[in-house]
Amino acid sequence: MRYLILAICILCVSTAFAQKASLTGRVTANNTPLAYASVMLAGTRHGATTDQQGFYEIKNLTGGQYLVVFSSVGYYPERIKATVADGTVAALSADLKEGSSKLNEVVVTGVSRATELRSNPVPIAVMTKADIDQHVNNNIIDAIIKGVPGVTAVTTGPNISKPFIRGLGYNRVLTLYDGIRQEGQQWGDEHGIEIDQYGISRAEVIKGPASLTYGSDALAGVINLIPYIPNGDExxxxxxxxxxxxxxxxxxxxxxxxxxxxxxxxxxxxxxxxxxxxxxxxxxxxxxxxxxxxxxxxxxxxxxxxxxxxxxxxxxxxxxxxxxxxxxxxxxxxxxxxxxxxxxxxxxxxxxxxxxxxxxxxxxxxxxxxxxxxxxxxxxxxxxxxxxxxxxxxxxxxxxxxxxxxxxxxxxxxxxxxxxxxxxxxxxxxxxxxxxxxxxxxxxxxxxxxxxxxxxxxxxxxxxxxxxxxxxxxxxxxxxxxxxxxxxxxxxxxxxxxxxxxxxxxxxxxxxxxxxxxxxxxxxxxxxxxxxxxxxxxxxxxxxxxxxxxxxxxxxxxxxxxxxxxxxxxxxxxxxxxxxxxxxxxxxxxxxxxxxxxxxxxxxxxxxxxxxxxxxxxxxxxxxxxxxxxxxxxxxxxxxxxxxxxxxxxxxxxxxxxxxxxxxxxxxxxxxxxxxxxxxxxxxxxxxxxxxxxxxxxxxxxxxxxxxxxxxxxxxxxxxxxxxxxxxxxxxxxxxxxxxxxxxxxxxxxxxxxxxxxxxxxxxxxxxxxxxxxxxxxxxxxxxxxxxxxxxxxxxxxxxxxxxxxxxxxxxxxxxxxx
CATH class of the missing domain: 2.40.170.20 (TonB-dependent receptor, beta-barrel domain)
Incomplete structure (x- = not known):
């Protein structure tokens, strides 16, 4: 393990020598500023969130061509290509149209590579942090039960909930934390999921066999709990x-x-x-x-x-x-x-x-x-x-x-x-x-x-x-x-x-x-x-x-x-x-x-x-x-x-x-x-x-x-x-x-x-x-x-x-x- 961590650290400290570029702009809806919209560069981990006036800025980019994805809950996403030159500040804005964006949410739980919800034939449900926060819960599984039909839990008091999907549970439901399978004596009835409910930004639920990607123990489905990754202001x-x-x-x-x-x-x-x-x-x-x-x-x-x-x-x-x-x-x-x-x-x-x-x-x-x-x-x-x-x-x-x-x-x-x-x-x-x-x-x-x-x-x-x-x-x-x-x-x-x-x-x-x-x-x-x-x-x-x-x-x-x-x-x-x-x-x-x-x-x-x-x-x-x-x-x-x-x-x-x-x-x-x-x-x-x-x-x-x-x-x-x-x-x-x-x-x-x-x-x-x-x-x-x-x-x-x-x-x- 220590050699792996050392290798990761060596990779992490590597930096590019080219001058960094930036991408700025404004996101609106019907020409009205849209706060908290997401701006992501497809295929990268670069992104930003708009402020109260709809403005955003993504810094420290390497020159090149990017596909910029603008999205917000309740609006159709917009995809625009942008070319950014080294050492420059490029401008790109978008005006989103009202509608549902759920079909285009990117999910990574059920398949081997990122895909859009609309193209995945496997039954998948997604809960955002806003969905989770809407309810006061004793634990994260209780929040999912309220938001995803077909998910239930065997309980032993208010703080112990073991998830079931469509009537199957225990080792048939695979719980993941950030894509890593959770292992904690799942066979036991009397303790729940050892995960912080406050730190989850997104939950993805597969309803049905998911053995293709994860192997044994995903017979009934998968619950992937994804923690928050910083993506705020620089x-x-x-x-x-x-x-x-x-x-x-x-x-x-x-x-x-x-x-x-x-x-x-x-x-x-x-x-x-x-x-x-x-x-x-x-x-x-x-x-x-x-x-x-x-x-x-x-x-x-x-x-x-x-x-x-x-x-x-x-x-x-x-x-x-x-x-x-x-x-x-x-x-x-x-x-x-x-x-x-x-x-x-x-x-x-x-x-x-x-x-x-x-x-x-x-x-x-x-x-x-x-x-x-x-x-x-x-x-x-x-x-x-x-x-x-x-x-x-x-x-x-x-x-x-x-x-x-x-x-x-x-x-x-x-x-x-x-x-x-x-x-x-x-x-x-x-x-x-x-x-x-x-x-x-x-x-x-x-x-x-x-x-x-x-x-x-x-x-x-x-x-x-x-x-x-x-x-x-x-x-x-x-x-x-x-x-x-x-x-x-x-x-x-x-x-x-x-x-x-x-x-x-x-x-x-x-x-x-x-x-x-x-x-x-x-x-x-x-x-x-x-x-x-x-x-x-x-x-x-x-x-x-x-x-x-x-x-x-x-x-x-x-x-x-x-x-x-x-x-x-x-x-x-x-x-x-x-x-x-x-x-x-x-x-x-x-x-x-x-x-x-x-x-x-x-x-x-x-x-x-x-x-x-x-x-x-x-x-x-x-x-x-x-x-x-x-x-x-x-x-x-x-x-x-x-x-x-x-x-x-x-x-x-x-x-x-x-x-x-x-x-x-x-x-x-x-x-x-x-x-x-x-x-x-x-x-x-x-x-x-x-x-x-x-x-x-x-x-x-x-x-x-x-x-x-x-x-x-x-x-x-x-x-x-x-x-x-x-x-x-x-x-x-x-x-x-x-x-x-x-x-x-x-x-x-x-x-x-x-x-x-x-x-x-x-x-x-x-x-x-x-x-x-x-x-x-x-x-x-x-x-x-x-x-x-x-x-x-x-x-x-x-x-x-x-x-x-x-x-x-x-x-x-x-x-x-x-x-």
Whole structure:
């Protein structure tokens, strides 16, 4: 790694000897100055943002011919060629026409080389920072759920959201940070994505197999979270300070970001802190042990040169998250606190959770501690008309779960995951109208248990590598693209023995010949292979009407818990049992889509059919008498199963924005998915209880009304009023075998909000203010994807309510101060 960093630094300090040139001008819309418009030089990283009067300036250019792209949300982009001579200042202005620019947004997630959204047959959704900022969220995944139909999340309280796309999640959804795959024990239920929500400038979501570009673990899709890259005024320190507060759980979040641009160099730094006490609802009151505390820091340095660019970045994540277990008094339904262990722990006679802890920001002894460290570099070289991209990154995820009340400093689970990411791809010059790319990427990974008492998975080594080829060609009004990929993954571990630990009375890892030791994980060494690919086309009926069709085959190797688990995960309160004979999952998905970006409305309609071979899922384990198998008291036992499966459904959106009513917009979306288990023998044996797949979201309809008041009102401008209805139907199609899941009633949540920019008397923005009320009518509900729904120790309760309910009414306030 140090040699790579040294090489990058040597490349970064190289400079051109020619005199630098500049490009200046003004961007307008109907001859009115357009502020915050983007001006980019295509094929380079040079660019600028217009000021309040619409002016821009791009300095330190090398003489030559450029394609200048002018764009702004709500306007059609303009592309103009410009010639700039060394040592001169060239002028170029543009007047943009109103319309939608979404079809021309450049995305890089779903394919091997940059492409426009309109020409990509794969279903892709893009969220900008403005979209993300419109809502006050507990984490970045919650923001995406509100903005992208078909994306949901399995949750364990307000701060833990694991993304699902069209009913598939865990290791089937690949999360990327700046194009680098996120690795942090994704198999676990009880911790979320280790990424700073305040530092994301753009989110791109692929809905469907994306194994072509990224290999295993992208069977359901990809979420690429792209951090902010400075592109402001030359030689000026810029930044922003964001803070928000939530009344329900007292969440206090603050984030400070700084950026600087000078000549060819760009720098960015951000530090974020969040803390919250227990959340509450009108059924449970404060939910004991749901508080959290989170700190994140990130930094980036980048240089843009004539030969390309190079970037070095690092992030540090530290999270303390309490672990709820749902234990209560059987009569009062008040939460109780675990103070003893083993045979001394009488769940039905635990003491009440102290009132002073229910709204305290202090983290209780029973919690998990997640740390994630990342450093990575990305470099792009322009080789004539071709482009060579290389990235390499190192990550470490440290996960500790403290579940021993009598020995609070003793971790029940303590694992360290180290990952090396690598990616090398080349996009040759276009030949005969065909754009191509090919490359190789993968990961090397080691996981090690430390001083723990529970060992749900063995120590393992994993090496993954895959190569791909991609091609795209436009024939008339039709864009055709596709490719093929081959992957191989080796996973292995040695014999893993555990035995008694006299020092603490629990178990520890021991040598093979230790008295009292037992073999928990016999050695394993296996190679998995997979071929994936895709073929799709986009037919341009007109500039704003598109038909899309795509067929893709995805591949996923089984993850470590599915093949190797044999023990308690304390934070999940689950004993996992894996199966060493599992084979890889493969799926074949067909997508059809229609997109219309019209003068007064946007319409999208997408339908999909996804056939999965060797689908792996969890099922609660019962004995021959129908009683739950209890290996560790107070914890459920789940065994992984494998069978054929089919998922099908649709997403539809209709966004109304009348051209003559600029102040009005009404956005509506619908998402529907059905998940069928095709293990006919199991379905017959269970009398239909196993007919459906677990964790399938119900029909979801979302409608959002926005009224943007025109003009200014004293110091207030850009005043927007919002009202939203989130409608979830009842979910009666669930995996009912052994009561793994239960039916979930439908519910409707009403959210309202107002946002505005507060300005000086001269019109200069001071800060953006967001006020929001979620679950306005304090509806008592349980999402079918809420794991806490199943945290229950009794078969019945005095109030007829079982499990823990979702968060109640929440008022939130957010301020973003740019400077």
């Amino acid at each position: 030689g000026k320190l810029k930044g922003d300070f964001a803070t928000d507060y939530h009344t329900n759980n007292g969440l206090i979040g603050s984030s400070l970001g700084l950026s600087y641009k000078k000549n060819d160099w760009k720098y960015a730094f951000r530090i974020t802190g969040k803390m919250a006490h227990n959340y509450q609802n009108k059924i449970d009151g404060p939910v004991y042990n749901s508080a959290f505390r989170e700190y994140i820091a990130s930094g980036m340095v980048r240089t843009d040169k004539k030969w390309g660019y190079s970037q070095l970045a690092a992030t540090i994540y530290n999270n303390q998250q309490e672990i709820p277990d749902g234990s209560r008094d059987s009569l009062t339904r008040k939460f109780t606190k675990q103070v003893a262990e083993g045979s001394n722990d009488d769940i039905k006679n635990r003491p009440f959770a102290p009132e002073d802890l229910l709204k305290s920001y202090a983290i209780t002894p029973l919690h998990q501690h997640i740390q994630h460290y990342r450093i990575y570099s990305k470099t792009e070289f322009k080789l004539g008309d071709g482009v060579l991209d290389a990235s390499i990154g190192g990550q470490q995820s440290v996960r500790r779960e403290y579940n021993h009340p009598t020995q609070p400093q003793q971790a029940g689970l303590y694992v360290t995951l180290n990952t090396l990411n690598y990616d090398l791809r080349y996009s040759p010059p276009v030949f005969a109208g065909i754009e191509t790319s090919f490359g190789v990427n993968g990961i090397y990974q080691t996981n090690r248990s430390k001083a723990a008492t529970d060992f749900p998975i063995p120590d393992y080594n994993l090496f993954d590598v895959g190569g791909f080829f991609f091609a795209k060609k436009t024939i008339g009004k039709t864009d055709i693209s596709g490719g093929i990929r081959y992957d191989t993954r080796n996973i292995r571990w040695d014999d893993f023995y555990v035995g008694p630990n006299a020092a603490n009375g629990f178990e520890q890892r021991v040598a093979a010949n230790t008295p009292g030791g037992r073999l928990q994980f016999p050695n394993f060494n296996h190679n998995y292979h997979g071929i994936s690919g895709s073929l799709g086309l986009t037919y341009n009926l007109s500039e704003n009407l598109l038909l899309k069709a795509n067929i893709a085959r995805g591949y996923r190797a089984p993850n470590i818990t599915e093949i190797g688990s044999n023990g308690l995960d304390p934070g999940a309160h689950i004993v996992y049992l894996g199966n060493r004979s599992f084979v890889p999952e493969f799926n074949l998905q067909e997508d059809l889509g229609f997109i219309a970006y019209l003068k007064d409305a946007d319409i999208t309609a997408e339908i999909f059919n996804n056939q999965v071979q060797n689908y792996i899922y969890q099922s609660r384990l019962d004995d021959e008498n129908g009683n739950p198998v209890i290996i560790v008291p107070g914890n459920s036992t789940y065994q992984y199963q494998q069978s054929k499966a089919r998922l099908y459904g649709a997403e539809f959106s209709f966004n109304l924005h009348p051209h003559n009513l600029k102040w009005f917009s009404l956005n509506n979306s619908l998402a529907y998915v059905v998940g069928l288990n095709q293990n006919e023998k199991l379905i017959a044996q269970s009398n239909g209880a196993a007919k459906y797949l677990p964790f399938i979201p119900p029909l979801h309809i979302r409608s959002a009304l926005a009224i943007k008041l025109q003009g200014t009102y004293g110091i207030f401008s850009k005043v927007t009023l919002r009202a939203e209805a989130d409608i979830y139907s009842a979910q009666n199609r669930f995996y009912a075998l052994n009561n793994t899941e239960t039916a979930t009633p439908g519910y409707t949540l009403i959210n309202t909000g107002i946002s505005t920019t507060v300005t000086h008397k001269g019109g200069k923005p001071l800060f953006d203010l967001f006020l929001q009320a979620d679950n306005l009518f304090d509806v008592a509900y349980q999402s079918n994807l809420n794991r806490l729904k199943y945290f229950e120790y009794y078969d019945s309760s005095p109030n007829g309510r079982l499990g823990i309910y979702n968060i109640g009414r929440n008022l939130s306030f957010k301020v973003i101060v740019p400077f």
